[in-house]
Amino acid sequence: DAGITQSPRHKVTETGTPVTLRCHQTENHRYMYWYRQDPGHGLRLIHYSYGVKDTDKGEVSDGYSVSRSKTEDFLLTLESATSSQTSVYFCAIRPGSTDTQYFGPGTRLTVL
Amino acid sequence: KQEVTQIPAALSVPEGENLVLNCSFTDSAIYNLQWFRQDPGKGLTSLLLIQSSQREQTSGRLNASLDKSSGRSTLYIAASQPGDSATYLCAAGSGGSNYKLTFGKGTLLTVNP
Numbered sequence: 001d002a003g004i005t006q007s008p009r010h011k012v013t014e015t016g017t018p019v020t021l022r023c024h025q026t027e028n029h030r031y032m033y034w035y036r037q038d039p040g041h042g043l044r045l046i047h048y049s050y051g052v053k054d055t056d057k058g059e060v061s062d063g064y065s066v067s068r069s070k071t072e073d074f075l076l077t078l079e080s081a082t083s084s085q086t087s088v089y090f091c092a093i094r095p096g097s098t099d100t101q102y103f104g105p106g107t108r109l110t111v112l
Numbered sequence: 113k114q115e116v117t118q119i120p121a122a123l124s125v126p127e128g129e130n131l132v133l134n135c136s137f138t139d140s141a142i143y144n145l146q147w148f149r150q151d152p153g154k155g156l157t158s159l160l161l162i163q164s165s166q167r168e169q170t171s172g173r174l175n176a177s178l179d180k181s182s183g184r185s186t187l188y189i190a191a192s193q194p195g196d197s198a199t200y201l202c203a204a205g206s207g208g209s210n211y212k213l214t215f216g217k218g219t220l221l222t223v224n225p
Contacts, residue, residue: 031211042201042217043156048210056210090155099144099205101213103155 003027004104006091012110019078021107023091025071031094032074033101034058034066036087043090049074081111114139116204118216125192126224133187133219135202143207145178145185150199150218159200160187192223 003026013019023032034046035058045058047066055066063085067075078085091104115138125131135145144163148156160169160176162185168177175188185202199220203213 033212040217043203043215045212045214048212050210058212092156094211098161099211100146100158100161101156102158103148105155106153 004091004093004102006089006104006107008107009105010108012112013081014112015082016080019081019109019111021076021089021091021109023074023076023104025074025093027093027095028071029093030071030096032068033092033094034064034074034076035090035092036060036085037090037106038087046076046089081109083111085109086111114142114204114206114214116202116214116216118200118202118219120219121217122220122222124222124224127192127194129192129223130188130190131192131221133189133200133202133221135185135187135216137183137185137204137214139204140180140183141207142180142204143211144205145176146203146205146213147174147176147185147187148201148203150201152198156201189221192221194223194225197221197223 005024007022033048035043037043044060049055049068065077089107092101094101117136146161147159162169162178173190178185199218201218203215
């Protein structure tokens with residue numbers, strides 16, 4: 001158990017509203033990642049972080065922003081949610097001593 | 113841009129059968145290759161990681177191989193059990209300080225009792 005929690009686990013929102021998803025880890029690992037998983041596309045990297053206040057874009061970053069003000073928390077924000085952002089969002093962490101990534105339980109987001 | 117393909121998309125086998133899942137990648141300059149398991153409605157669980165300098169890794173009934181030159185990896189599951197039913201994903205890891213994974217779409221495995 002890598003001590004990763006995601007909140008909320010489920011959310012339904014309306015188009016145009018802002019949404020923030022939270023990933024929390026208890027192990028103080030340096031690297032954290034946000035992915036989305038969609039049928040027909042698999043998992044795709046949205047943003048990642050390699051330290052406090054150090055973040056970078058992934059493959060599908062448009063429409064998303066992230067923040068990491070503390071080691072243990074990595075926030076994903078949809079500034080103005082669209083129906084195309086309906087997905088399951090996974091957070092992952094990577095200890096600096098290994099390349100293995102450990103995944104959280106996911107957040108199912110529905111944008112109506 | 114790295115692309116990862118997994119064939120077949122779905123596989124159904126009887127219990128006890130040995131089976132092979134396939135993964136191919138387009139850029140052979142990978143740093144490592146990882147295999148994950150995902151149960152319905154759950155997150156991913158890491159199974160095996162093969163460094164680019166390695167040929168294979170084993171964990172229990174699982175054996176993963178890597179052939180960088182041909183852009184292929186296989187996951188061999190021996191004596192399959194119904195509890196092995198899940199989606200199996202492979203992911204190619206890029207190197208450097210900004211280490212990232214590129215995932216395939218997965219193979220849905222069903223082991224029938």
